[in-house]
Amino acid sequence: MTILPKDLFCSDEAPQADAAIVCGSSDAEELQQRTAAAVQLLLAGKTGLLLLCAGGRGGSQTESDEATQMLSLAEQAGARSQQIISVPGAGEISEIARECGKLLKHDVRLSSFRSLWLVSSAWHMLRVRIVMKHHLPRQLKLFCHPTAAGITAANWMKQPRGRALAENEIRLIDKLLKNGYSLK
Secondary structure (H helix, E strand, O other), rough: OOOOHHOOOOOOOOOOOOOOEEOOOOOOHHHHHHHHHHHHHHHOOOOEEEEEEEOOOOOOOHHHHHHHHHHHHHHHOOOOOOEEEEEOOOEEEEEEEHHHHHHHOOOOOOOOOOEEEEOOOOHHHHHHHHHHHHHEEEOOEEEEEEEOOOOOOOOOOHHHHHHHHHHHHHHHHHHHHOOOOOOO
């Protein structure tokens, strides 16, 4: 199957889910947009818990700073500390998925969860869904909640950065599919 740029932009409607996995970003603007989108779900009553997952590579100081920023942004936007869990050891999307999977299986508070929001930039949603579906417990229903700001389905083709991001995402997804991940 050939993935087209329009396929990258996944979005779901759901009344609510048990928690939201929020993907971090090394880009400050995207980090803010992703965190704000997750807090909107929380404030709208569509979830009661945010799992904040800092991005970055390999436990760097930047990753620690990103986790602190996400927590601060979430609280400034109206989330209470008891509604937030910072996922330890988060990094690349596959590592985030593995860590979230462990947390969901072994944390008594989370083991009964049946549904999750996936929150990230719009252009990133398909890859997030593919990787999370591969690593999270099978009983979980996953819903995509992309940011409304930044590079979206409506504007990606109008700017060089959007086109470059779409091209790179397709390349990364093709690589995942060749390594045993599935679109289903």
